[in-house]
Amino acid sequence: MKEKETRGFQSEVKQLLNLMINSLYSNKEIFLRELISNASDAADKLRFRALEQPDLYEGNGELRVRILFDKDKRTITLIDNGIGMQRNEVIDNLGTIAKSGTKAFLNSMSTDNVKDNQLIGQFGVGFYSAFIVAEKVIVSTRAAGTTYDQGVYWESTGEGDYTIASINRPERGTEITLYLRKGEEEFLNELRIKNIISKYSDHISLPIEMLTNINQDTKNKADNNEDKKDVVIGNWETINQANALWTRNKSDISNEEYKNFYRHISHNVNEPLIWSHNRIEGKQDYTCLLYIPADAPWGIWNRDYKYGLKLYVKRVLIMDDAEYFLPNYLRFIKGIIDSNDLPLNISREILQNSRITQSLKSAIIKRILSMIEKLAKNKEKYNSFWKNFGIVIKEGPAEDPSNISIIAKLLRFASTYCNSDQQTVSLDEYISRMLEKQDKIYYISADSYAAAKSSPHIELLQKKGIEVLLLFDRIDGWMMNYLTEFNGKLFQLVSKADLNLDNISQENVAENKEIEKKAWEPFINRVQSYLGNRIKEVRLTNRLTDTPAIVTIESNDMTTQMAKLIVAAGHMKPEIKYIFEINPEHKLVKLAANINDNKIFNEWVELLFDQALFIECGTLEDPNKFVRRINNLLTNITTTT
Template sequence: MSTETQKETLGFQTEVKQLLHLMVHSLYSNKEIFLRELISNASDAAEKLRFEALEKGDLYEGDSELKIRVSFDKEAKTVTIEDNGIGMSREEVIEHLGTIAKSGTASFLSNLTGDQSKDSQLIGQFGVGFYSAFIVADQVDVFTRRAGAGISDAVHWSSRGEGEFTIASTEKAGRGTRIVLHLKEGEEEFADGWRLRSLVRKYSDHIAFPVLMEKEAAPVVDDAEEKSETESKAPEFEAVNSATALWTRSKGDLKDEEYQEFYKHISHDYSEPLTWAHNKVEGSLEYTSLLYVPGHAPFDLWNREAPRGLKLYVQRVFIMDQADQFLPLYLRFIKGVVDSNNLSLNVSREILQRDPSVDKLRSALTKRVLDMLSKLAKSDAEKYAGFWKEFGQVLKEGPAEDYANRDKILKLLRFASTHTGTADQSVGLEDYVARMKEGQEKIFYVVADNYNTAKSSPHLEIFRKKGIEVLLLTDRIDEWMMSQLFDFEGKSFQDVTKGELNLGEVESEEEKKQQEESAKQLEGLLERLKPVLEARVSDVRVTHRLTDSPACLVLGDYDMGLQMRKIMEAAGQKVPDSKPIFEINPEHPLINKLDQEPDEARFADLALILLDQADLAAGGQLDDPAAYTARLNKLLLELSA
């Protein structure tokens, strides 16, 4: 037995303490998945060794047959998972087993709900599967030596999962990691060959390395001499999984359950994927891809700098864990594997950036994902609605980032609209165009901070009267996105709060003539209003977009919208100076009363009240709310006198 040196006791990171408590006492109703997590980690270690050994062949130490071994001891109540992968140094052990070695631990803890099913999904999103060992074990020992290090440079890590761990230097002949689980009272069922074999086949059959277990013992013989000879033989091990990379197998031979388990292996997610696409392409560009759409957004979805990308293999050899060159940023939520025959085995990130095959793969995989989403949208509206709720805002980055696929992306976008009467974003542009009125040439939309403000916008009044559908855009990204869009299937986009309203052939010539006459009748009122409001508006004009409201504010065709202005101001950025246009409704009684007001001071107060009300209705904030309140109170007192 080797002597241990440099032994020290360290405390877990605070977040790990909380995590361990949650996992032991409230999470994981399905305890058996601990084996899946530990085998998955062992598989990752083997892949990392194979990658590093491409340049440093001596890391194999004469043993290039990578494998994972699962064993048990009924009497000692232990389960052991051992691999001959890359192993860990002392520093790596402290980093990976003493902390949650990913950013966002505070976010993780703040997202915990106390609901077992929801919280167990979060565990996977934060990559902390190793700690699942403490669900069934009251003590975990890890013996590990990094490939290329000396025998005496091995490390022994041990913990009872109660707030601290010990770490010591030890000796280990073979490279890799051995994890020994000391089972809790009542968890002895896992120290059983049949139980462990069934779990390996259920959860880890797709692992590309052989998962070995000792062969089942032969029937006991009566001959004492023969029995003695049998006992003296070294145990024989056999693979209990298929040990074939799942993506290399035929789609017809794979079950949905196998695809789902493989997704959990590569993503460390505990929930089912929403959908997936498995394809093998032959020709000038040969590759196999297996791409997944997750069921839930990861905690760092909005961090555009967070690690992302596909697992890259070249001729079935693992190269890179998060290759971000193969999909655009707006598809950063996609998980999966790409295995190419067109890239060099010694590929690196620098080489990838210069390889023309990467651009071809990126183009092909991007179209593959968009086709997968399009198929989902057409075949299962409910599932697509779930996807849109999780990832819709990210997909809205696409039209500006990926011009080549803009039409495909536009067909995938979903919006709320006046047609549905709900805040659900369920209306596609194809749906909208199909419902357009005869003579309607534009796709109309309004941008607001929230659904209630959007649906109550006075700018929608004429559209309701005419039965014209308007898209209601309320996501923070919407105004920026629409500034990048010009048309869809030959129909241009029109913000109903900008420029002069032109409904085209939807309006009759008689209606247009009546509007011109109304404007002429109020020319005197317009001239009175302009000097009163000139400090805050660029122009005053008669409108025909209102039916119920007395007035509204309209932006210039190229002015920045209110939503974008707020976002930029909140970010401390300077916004361009611009004044809105004040439009009045010639049919409204308040406008007629204003026109007949002889007292210029009272006329000014009424005009400013109408302007402030129009500002509020548009979702704006008054620069001087006290002045508005004073004018309104003055008017109320006059009315009550």
């Protein structure tokens, strides 16, 4: 060995290894799935790079992964002849985790719950799962295209540091040897290993070979031979089918095989909710196998989140994260696209601007939306889907206007009809319950379900039996800027002014509005004069029953929720001029109207206005001043009665 040194793991790796070593992981066998998956990826990378550099095959283009175990030494070894690694790549890949959200990921795990945590592979740290069963791991590797003396040796017991050195290695690729802990003897059993491979890796197109029928005498000789891998000590038996699953006929693929392939590409032990496998021939020739996960992929909100579509061209993996085929609102989809029309040497830049890419993207989107529509027919499954991906789907109306009618049908909302914060109401269901004279879909947007449900803006609507959609996700205000109608029914935000609700019910809210308006005109003018340009206008309202006043906006003005989104994005707070609507039937309003003292009158106006702003915005610029004003007015009422 040359250039031998001991290096410390990145702190996040130390924490992860501690969890691996000290936990009782309930699904230990996944270590083999993860290591085989890594070997498959290494083969795919070599195939792709060899398109332009055939010499990388070094005279041996038969890619495979081999597995052998030694009961005496208590070792299991995986050997691939894929792309391999150079020294700096070993340090980067095995000593650090270069991914945002690392801290959050590790904080979500503990030695108590890691046994049930399914995120190991999803987070891209599958290699470290070896330490679930191994007390020591040794890696020997050489990158394709490098000389034999540029091999790299890596060794660690997972206790804070690792040893790395330069070695001579004739073969390209990577060899990983696991020295098993006591109690892990099951993984030294030939039948057990075969069953694991069949369970998790049967679909992998790379042949997985296992050394069977070992001749012990020959093996003993091989152990003392530096070139022991060239000594035939048994038979190499191919365990898996070794052909790409998506190339097979659907009728020949079992549901379990589809599920296992999903587990392979998603690094997720859970089953998918639904999948779609299609071969398309005609103007375009391609195969796609698409999955909707049962749970949200880790890091879906991170900036460096990798899309889950793998792009193949004529069975050659071109790209792991083919973001060009998915819009953001469908980024949770997992699967593969295999095109016969794209060139093998296509670059990311050409791919991004390719007409074939755009056509494929359009077709893939429609197929995914069709899958989700199918899923929606099962309410239980769709409720689970919506809890995981509803907020992501809500990005759709803004991002994909060409499919907005389909996306709108897939949206789910909480509403006053259900008396629950669960978003289960479809727009079709809402329309089916609309009153005879109702011509709009009414909704309220707030910071929380409780705030939306108790909003005074919906008091009259509830009194008249009109259902109101309750929107309380941060994205809702932005989404509704793009969702203006559904099936010919306009959406109406109830916090906007000039709602004409009288035609919905035979009830006449105000028997003589003109007389009422004239009687209250001096009061309205007095309030308007005091508040001045702080408000756009002061009006009487008949939409309230239990609330003295609210603020509203004109139909074309920016909403409060949209303004909050702008602030959350780091921009200056937009100024909103509200309309101050006052309920003439409320006792506090009548009390204020009879006050002659301007100072006290102004205090009451401030109180009513602050209440209305607090209801609309959820906050006040000076809450302490608001509380003092209430206390002063209460004290004044108490001393004068």
